[in-house]
Amino acid sequence: MLVLAVLTALGGLVAFLAGGYGLHRTRRLEESVQSVDALVKPPQPGADRPRMQFGTADGQVVEIASPVRRTRRRPLRDGSELRIAYDADDPREIVLLSRDRVRVDQAFMVAGAALVVLGAVLVVRAV
Numbered sequence: 001m002l003v004l005a006v007l008t009a010l011g012g013l014v015a016f017l018a019g020g021y022g023l024h025r026t027r028r029l030e031e032s033v034q035s036v037d038a039l040v041k042p043p044q045p046g047a048d049r050p051r052m053q054f055g056t057a058d059g060q061v062v063e064i065a066s067p068v069r070r071t072r073r074r075p076l077r078d079g080s081e082l083r084i085a086y087d088a089d090d091p092r093e094i095v096l097l098s099r100d101r102v103r104v105d106q107a108f109m110v111a112g113a114a115l116v117v118l119g120a121v122l123v124v125r126a127v
Helices: 002-032 100-126
Strands: 034-041 051-055 061-065 081-086 094-096
Touching: 002 094, 002 100, 051 081
Parallel strands: none
Antiparallel strands: 034 051, 034 081, 051 061, 081 094
């Protein structure tokens, strides 16, 4: 029982930290980088993610794989444009400017915190 309690708490801690890291990364990119519209292009053969093409502030054209798959609730359509933020130092580092990612990261943090509390309660009861 004690091992299960400790594993529950550790799993919750990992989920909490993953959500916190995701929130930090998203907020850092949204606040300190350039934002542009990116063109959605078809994926390369054998790939499951569409390509995104955009121009940087210094005139460079960048084409990279999308950070999300087409199987989202709102599918990415070829030829459509999405608002993204990119890191001026490394334009391959992008974030879609939507609230979906923030909600996922927040959910990871809430679930992780709940698992840490559950694990702590189980540890106290097992000892």
